[in-house]
Amino acid sequence: MPAANRQLIYANTPSPAIDPSLDNGTFKLNTTPIPDNVPDDKVLVRVHYLSLDPAMRQWLTAKRSYIAPVERGQIMRGQSIAQVLRVGAGLQSKYQAGDWVVAYSGWQEYALLGAKEAQKVTVPAGCQPTDAMSVLGITGLTAYFGMMDVAKPKAGETVVISGAAGATGMVAGQIARVQGAKRVVGLAGSADKCEFLRRELGFDAAINYKDADWKKQLKEATPEYIDVFFDNVGGEILDACLARAAKDARFAICGAISQYNAAKPQGPASFMTVISQRVMMKGFIVLDYTKQYPAALKDLATWLTQGKIKRKEHIVPGGLESAPKSLVDLYEGINTGKMMVEVAPVSEAIAVKAKL
Amino acid sequence: MPAANRQLIYANTPSPAIDPSLDNGTFKLNTTPIPDNVPDDKVLVRVHYLSLDPAMRQWLTAKRSYIAPVERGQIMRGQSIAQVLRVGAGLQSKYQAGDWVVAYSGWQEYALLGAKEAQKVTVPAGCQPTDAMSVLGITGLTAYFGMMDVAKPKAGETVVISGAAGATGMVAGQIARVQGAKRVVGLAGSADKCEFLRRELGFDAAINYKDADWKKQLKEATPEYIDVFFDNVGGEILDACLARAAKDARFAICGAISQYNAAKPQGPASFMTVISQRVMMKGFIVLDYTKQYPAALKDLATWLTQGKIKRKEHIVPGGLESAPKSLVDLYEGINTGKMMVEVAPVSEAIAVKAKL
Numbered sequence: 001m002p003a004a005n006r007q008l009i010y011a012n013t014p015s016p017a018i019d020p021s022l023d024n025g026t027f028k029l030n031t032t033p034i035p036d037n038v039p040d041d042k043v044l045v046r047v048h049y050l051s052l053d054p055a056m057r058q059w060l061t062a063k064r065s066y067i068a069p070v071e072r073g074q075i076m077r078g079q080s081i082a083q084v085l086r087v088g089a090g091l092q093s094k095y096q097a098g099d100w101v102v103a104y105s106g107w108q109e110y111a112l113l114g115a116k117e118a119q120k121v122t123v124p125a126g127c128q129p130t131d132a133m134s135v136l137g138i139t140g141l142t143a144y145f146g147m148m149d150v151a152k153p154k155a156g157e158t159v160v161i162s163g164a165a166g167a168t169g170m171v172a173g174q175i176a177r178v179q180g181a182k183r184v185v186g187l188a189g190s191a192d193k194c195e196f197l198r199r200e201l202g203f204d205a206a207i208n209y210k211d212a213d214w215k216k217q218l219k220e221a222t223p224e225y226i227d228v229f230f231d232n233v234g235g236e237i238l239d240a241c242l243a244r245a246a247k248d249a250r251f252a253i254c255g256a257i258s259q260y261n262a263a264k265p266q267g268p269a270s271f272m273t274v275i276s277q278r279v280m281m282k283g284f285i286v287l288d289y290t291k292q293y294p295a296a297l298k299d300l301a302t303w304l305t306q307g308k309i310k311r312k313e314h315i316v317p318g319g320l321e322s323a324p325k326s327l328v329d330l331y332e333g334i335n336t337g338k339m340m341v342e343v344a345p346v347s348e349a350i351a352v353k354a355k356l
Numbered sequence: 357m358p359a360a361n362r363q364l365i366y367a368n369t370p371s372p373a374i375d376p377s378l379d380n381g382t383f384k385l386n387t388t389p390i391p392d393n394v395p396d397d398k399v400l401v402r403v404h405y406l407s408l409d410p411a412m413r414q415w416l417t418a419k420r421s422y423i424a425p426v427e428r429g430q431i432m433r434g435q436s437i438a439q440v441l442r443v444g445a446g447l448q449s450k451y452q453a454g455d456w457v458v459a460y461s462g463w464q465e466y467a468l469l470g471a472k473e474a475q476k477v478t479v480p481a482g483c484q485p486t487d488a489m490s491v492l493g494i495t496g497l498t499a500y501f502g503m504m505d506v507a508k509p510k511a512g513e514t515v516v517i518s519g520a521a522g523a524t525g526m527v528a529g530q531i532a533r534v535q536g537a538k539r540v541v542g543l544a545g546s547a548d549k550c551e552f553l554r555r556e557l558g559f560d561a562a563i564n565y566k567d568a569d570w571k572k573q574l575k576e577a578t579p580e581y582i583d584v585f586f587d588n589v590g591g592e593i594l595d596a597c598l599a600r601a602a603k604d605a606r607f608a609i610c611g612a613i614s615q616y617n618a619a620k621p622q623g624p625a626s627f628m629t630v631i632s633q634r635v636m637m638k639g640f641i642v643l644d645y646t647k648q649y650p651a652a653l654k655d656l657a658t659w660l661t662q663g664k665i666k667r668k669e670h671i672v673p674g675g676l677e678s679a680p681k682s683l684v685d686l687y688e689g690i691n692t693g694k695m696m697v698e699v700a701p702v703s704e705a706i707a708v709k710a711k712l
Contacts, residue, residue: 058632065632239623253630267595267623274609275639276414276421283631 005034006320007108010070014060016263018331020324026060027076027107027324034110040090042112045082047105048349049315050323050341051133052330053078054166054232057260066285075106076323081133081340082111083349084118091115098350100129102137107323109343126305134167134338135304135311136297142254142286143171143230144296147179150252150284151228155180158222160241163232163257164206165193167338171300172230172254173203174309181228185221187214187237189333196336201310215240228252234259235266242279243270251281261331312337319343361390362676363464366426370416372619374687376680382416383432383463383680390466396446398468401438403461404705405671406679406697407489408686409434410522410588413616422641431462432679437489437696438467439705440474447471454706456485458493463679465699482661490523490694491660491667492653498610498642499527499586500652503535506608506640507584511536514580516597519588519613520562521549523694527656528586528610529559530665537584541577543570543593545689552692557666571596584608590615591622598635599626607637617687668693675699 011028012019019025038044059077062069070077082103087095094115095101101118105111121132134140146168153159159176163169164186173184186197186206194206205221207214218240225246231238234256242251259265273279289296303309314335316326323341330339367384368375375381394400415433418425426433438459443451450471451457457474461467477488490496502524509515515532519525520542529540542553542562550562561577563570574596581602587594590612598607615621629635645652659665670691672682679697686695 063632066634234627238627256628256631259628265625265628267625267627269621269623271590271594271623272612272615272621273639274637275612275641276419278422278639278641278644280636280638281630282636283629283634285631285634288634 003033004031005108005110006031007106008076008320008323010060010072010074010076013072014057014261016261018057018060018261018324018328020328022321022324025324029321035112038086038088038112040088041114042088043084043091043095043101043118044086045084045101045103045105045111045113045118047080047082047103047109047111047343048346049081049130049133050107050320050343051079051137052323052327052339052341053138054255054257054260054330056327057331066287075108078105078107078323079103079133079138080105080343081121081130082118085110085350095120102132107320109320124301124305127301130313130340131304131311133340134313135171135309136300138286139167139338140171140300141289141293141296142168143175144300145286145289145292146230146252146254146284147172147175148296149289150282151230151250153179153181153228156182157227158183158185158224158246159228159230160185160187160218160222160226161230161232162187162237162241163255163333164188164197164203165336166232166333167335168254169230169232170197170201170312170337171309173197174201174303176228176230177202178303178308183222183224185218187218187233193336196312200312209237218244225249230254231256233257235262239266239268239270242268242273245273245277245279247277249277249279251279253281253283257331314339316341359389360387361464361466362387363462364432364676364679366416366428366430366432369428370413370617372617374413374416374617374680374684376684378677378680381680385677391468394442394444394468396444397470398444399440399447399451399457399474400442401440401457401459401461401467401469401474403436403438403459403465403467403699404702405437405486405489406463406676406699407435407493408679408682408695408697409494410611410613410616410686412683413687422643431464434461434463434679435459435489435494436461436699437477437486438474441466441706451476458488463676465676480657480661483657486669486696487660487667489696490669491527491665492656494642495523495694496527496656497645497649497652498524499531500656501642501645501648502586502608502610502640503528503531504652505645506638507586507606509535509537509584512538513583514539514541514578514602515584515586516541516543516574516578516582517586517588518543518593518597519611519689520544520553520559521692522588522689523691524610525586525588526553526557526668526693527665529553530557530659532584532586533558534659534664539578539580541574543574543589549692552668556668565593574600581605586610587612589613591618595622595624595626598624598629601629601633601635603633605633605635607635609637609639613687670695672697
């Protein structure tokens, strides 16, 4: 084990775009020793896979939001899949070296964490540990509650998903199908992603919003208008879908990735449709549903093992330093499926208890 | 009785503002004979008070909406308080001359109407026939369902109403108080209207959105943010209220009078708050609630007679010709309370059965 722990510190406020350079950019590298002593109520973990999430840009902005911003000078906040290396005396009934955990480690290679910050991964049959950061993690749960509690697609309805090839969107679309949606339509940012949605996930239509005629394609793909829209993107895409809203449509507003870096956000100009079609739009945050996670994870694991939901991971190599650039890439939409940075390969893991 | 019936015909599409001139403007005057023969299934009515409603501008636009547009060449659509003059043979068990009705007459002085288009006004004790076009009519019902079914204010909450001195807004604010709201705040377009809201209706605060510092006033008037927003105005006001939304706020989107004449409508730029504060926004149309009208009218009549809801009418003199200019004035916001055009004064009524 090396003696040094490398960390990425939030150094400079984005203005408004994230600067991925480690030389006076948004983040800077810091090196500290790996702790020798593990306190009684902590575990020492090694981070293997960092999660990259669209919400991260919002955490860097000191606005009233659902979660306190990351302060400059702090380690960048983030979830990871990590392995327990050493266990404090008070936690030895709970963890042992080699356990895999979902860790609230932030962007660093090693972390000392309390029990609440290191959730042991139990892997349902047919699933894998990294699922705990995608279909069986926050992104899958986000898709689940957005669909099951907010949008509530019904049999026979037309459901449209934006950011459909992202970690949340692809699960949201598949849940809509499980719920009996008649047409599932995805919006994504490349021909490859659209091909993936149609071929591998069985979407009825997938539209590349970078095509010049994407609005025409959207119209053709939704001949009976849009009953449910699950939005990860906001901006122009939300606007176009609002203009196609069916009577009594439900719009689950999950994210607005197109707007997070915008100095001057755009509201949906087709807002009048909210009245004429009695549209219900509702924002939601997965953290409000923590009590319902166990039941939701049971459904998601069932669908995953039955093949009704398929997983897709986008793993970036290159270690911790890849994280800032990968976050910029996430906003550029390069990923299909859940985006993670490989901080340390599985081959470096110790005494593996769970198959990764 | 004169032999001629004057009518206002929808002549030219607004571009985008309504042109009130009767000489090649949006409407033109037409004169036809008053029918001599009343068919068996009709009544002949004389219009006394025409209702002016913000929705009218939308009816002139051939867009997908909750109601078919008025076609050019047709009589302008509109509700009125009218008096039955003659009754067809088949309707004599239902009406008699002198009855007051809420009439779907359109903009004309006389009309032949079927039973569905002429609803007899029953006046609860302590109420008056014109109430059937305000607190006990569509505007009161709109306020009722927007509050009771969509926004659902709870005891202790902060409720904000835009267009608060209008026919719907003033009832909405008073219903919020009946429901136990802690703070009721109105937005209106003049110091007089604000004075009326505070003094006569007991609003906790009223803000003139034409004041340079209205956003600052809004902030000060909502120290615990906004739990419920009942919106009649849209545009910049909706945007400012969205920026002040409390967690789990409900926004009942009733109308967007600021946008109806806009060539390029504006969406709410503070849309991100929908996510961060889990805001629910829902458009609604009173016509969806027809089955629930009787129960709602019972509540409204009770509150009106108990003085918990106060009425306010803005009656424009000058006969039918005043309607186009008055409609423009409605969008300018000159009225406090329900705006009506007096087509014929009560003194000209025949055999009055109900006190007007």
